[in-house]
Amino acid sequence: MQSSHRGRAPPLWDPTHRRINVLNDHVRTTLQQLAEQSLRRALSPLESATGPIITYAGRPVILLSSNDYLGLATHPEVVQAAIAATERYGVGSGASRLVSGTLPPHASLELDLARFKRTEASLVFGAGYLANVGVIPNLVGQGGLIIADRLCHASLIDGCRLSQADFRVFRHGDCAHLETLLRRRASNRRTLIITEGLFSMDGDLAPLADLVVLAERYDAVLYVDDAHGTGIMGATGRGTIEQFSLEGRVPFHMGTLGKALGGYGAYVVGSHDFVQYLLNMARSFIFTTALPPAVAAAASAALTVVEREPERRNRLWANRQYLFNGLRNQGFRLTPTVSPILPVLVGDAAKASAFADRLLTHGVYATAIRPPTVPDGTSRIRFTVTAAHTTDQLDAALQAVMLAGRETGLL
Ligand SMILES: *Cc1c(COP(=O)(O)O)cnc(C)c1O
Numbered sequence: 001m002q003s004s005h006r007g008r009a010p011p012l013w014d015p016t017h018r019r020i021n022v023l024n025d026h027v028r029t030t031l032q033q034l035a036e037q038s039l040r041r042a043l044s045p046l047e048s049a050t051g052p053i054i055t056y057a058g059r060p061v062i063l064l065s066s067n068d069y070l071g072l073a074t075h076p077e078v079v080q081a082a083i084a085a086t087e088r089y090g091v092g093s094g095a096s097r098l099v100s101g102t103l104p105p106h107a108s109l110e111l112d113l114a115r116f117k118r119t120e121a122s123l124v125f126g127a128g129y130l131a132n133v134g135v136i137p138n139l140v141g142q143g144g145l146i147i148a149d150r151l152c153h154a155s156l157i158d159g160c161r162l163s164q165a166d167f168r169v170f171r172h173g174d175c176a177h178l179e180t181l182l183r184r185r186a187s188n189r190r191t192l193i194i195t196e197g198l199f200s201m202d203g204d205l206a207p208l209a210d211l212v213v214l215a216e217r218y219d220a221v222l223y224v225d226d227a228h229g230t231g232i233m234g235a236t237g238r239g240t241i242e243q244f245s246l247e248g249r250v251p252f253h254m255g256t257l258g259k260a261l262g263g264y265g266a267y268v269v270g271s272h273d274f275v276q277y278l279l280n281m282a283r284s285f286i287f288t289t290a291l292p293p294a295v296a297a298a299a300s301a302a303l304t305v306v307e308r309e310p311e312r313r314n315r316l317w318a319n320r321q322y323l324f325n326g327l328r329n330q331g332f333r334l335t336p337t338v339s340p341i342l343p344v345l346v347g348d349a350a351k352a353s354a355f356a357d358r359l360l361t362h363g364v365y366a367t368a369i370r371p372p373t374v375p376d377g378t379s380r381i382r383f384t385v386t387a388a389h390t391t392d393q394l395d396a397a398l399q400a401v402m403l404a405g406r407e408t409g410l411l
Pocket residue numbers: 126127128129130132153155156196200225227228256257258264265266
């Protein structure tokens with residue numbers, strides 16, 4: 001990927017010994033460079049299910065890194081729905097959705113999502129990443145213009161790249177900057193504005209009401225990624241668009257099934273025609289195997305729980321306030337978060353990693369988020385809290401965070 005190597009880098013498919021040695025050198029130096037910058041990543045396998053307490057490196061620790069905000073990944077009813085669907089429909093769907101991979105759980109889930117979101121129709125994708133790279137190129141193409149919030153998720157950026165439209169960013173949440181960019185373009189240019197509803201790495205909300213006004217005023221299309229808002233934001237958990245009372249003014253949007261809904265997959269909701277357009281055009285929908293029936297059935301069950309048990313959301317928000325107050329009172333610097341995503345800013349990647357290591361020593365699992373996931377110099381520990389944490393667990397976690405913060409010189 002290094003531009004200095006481009007042009008003279010060997011084709012990776014060349015099987016000769018010499019070529020392989022060149023590739024091996026590249027692999028080694030890349031890993032070395034990442035390590036030197038404290039940016040090398042590694043898998044950290046858990047030894048248990050996800051949940052408020054996990055087993056890691058042979059002992060129980062408190063998990064503050066999961067997006068399973070409502071604790072639905074292990075909810076008995078959701079698990080049971082997956083088991084029942086597997087028994088009835090098997091493990092795999094056997095084909096892509098348009099061939100023979102649309103089984104009853106897929107069709108039911110799409111009806112359930114459209115009903116939950118109060119839209120005409122919905123389309124389920126394999127994952128949020130796939131939804132974004134599949135949808136965006138079908139909203140705007142070559143010659144068009146995309147203006148995205150600077151903190152947009154990598155899957156949105158990749159969708160923009162695939163679209164081949166011109167790409168600009170506006171400063172995070174800054175509608176005045178966005179408006180400047182909108183004014184500057186040729187007015188007949190097909191334009192797409194992209195934002196997350198609830199920002200995944202900062203925990204703050206997009207100024208959705210203002211974005212809708214700007215999109216209307218400048219005749220642009222607004223694409224909202226509500227991966228983190230789905231299930232937790234809004235009075236009934238329908239997401240950030242419900243939160244801002246904008247249903248009806250945002251004709252379509254996407255969200256995921258892998259965060260608050262506890263499973264895996266993603267959806268786009270919108271009009272019947274729009275869904276038909278996407279299922280004909282979105283390559284990441286067409287050319288991939290349908291979700292396993294168990295995963296689709298689990299998502300339907302999760303939606304039922306979200307609607308039936310608002311107390312889970314209440315507990316989530318109470319826990320969120322508790323952990324937020326605790327972190328702030330200890331003197332940590334947080335992003336302007338309004339959600340269960342509670343990022344403590346560290347800055348330096350090495351220091352963020354050291355903080356995470358100390359946290360683990362004291363019994364808290366919370367990973368350091370470093371570039372390129374977040375901008376340079378804004379490495380952080382992204383704490384997340386869920387409805388499943390008890391107050392005792394949060395007290396223990398706060399104690400550990402304080403110790404680790406002192407040991408890393410953050411406090
Ligand atoms: C997690 C996430 C995605 C990707 O969703 P997956 O289902 O995990 O592929 C897309 N957008 C945002 C904002 C996310 O946080």
